Amino acid sequence: MEPQLSWYLALSAILFTIGVVGVIIKRNVIAMFMCIELMLNAVNLTFVAFSSYFQDVTGQLFVFIVMTVAAAEAAVGLGIIITIFRNRETLDVDESSNLKL
């Protein structure tokens, strides 16, 4: 049976929902960060599925740019996480609800 477009879209929606639920229920800031990465990948899957469906390469170019943005986000986000841990000695986001110490 040939895989349909809707299967990929359903998988993408499931992955995105898992990411959203993880961002909401997790309190470790690194785990929240990884859930954001999962949401970006869900969107990438949607892009590639539509690109393959419409025979258009534009979607894959968008995936390339999204990956670059994710790499930049990883670099800056992990720098922020290290700075937060150095100042507060914790990774719990509930403990660091104030911007100023």
Next chain:
Amino acid sequence: MVVQRNPLYSAISLVGVFVSLAALYVTLSAPFIAAVQVIIYAGAIMVLVIFVIMLLNVEDEELRPRRLRFLVPTAIVLAMVLIAEVAFILFTVQVTPSTPASSALSVGLTSSIGIGLFTDYLLPFEITSVLLLMAIVGAMSLARRGDLPPNARVVPGAQVLARDVLSPVAGEDLTAVETESTDEAAQLLGLEPRNRSGKGE
């Protein structure tokens, strides 16, 4: 992935998710994106995340959130409403007849992506490079320790003493006096230099 308590297990699971997505990209006739997915996501980004997890070394398990217990019935009701909406959409909205995707051999190849990236989408590509440069500068400025002056040297064994510690005459003078070794600092303080390994006692 989200049910793991240890963030390291979450990271390993996320690597599995990324590799599975790369396999899906291969079936969608996008081999370049699949390779980039494995190299960048499962390689670079997850190595960075695992490095930070092990650097910070947070071993305490995350406790189950107790304060959300009264919200569970509300969540169940809202989930039932959402399921009802999805069922309504699935059973009443008319489905567009889908045409099966023909086998694409020239769309996902590296050359077509490169041609598209350097002709029609050149400006987003250049903006992406500027974004990466900004990310490098931002990460460096974030991860740098800011509490030491830029010309401070940290030499093992050297001591930095305030001047009022050395002599009571100096009063409140807090000028730093650098010494090259611990023994020299002890001599300035009027103490006997500490003998190494008990020699001379």
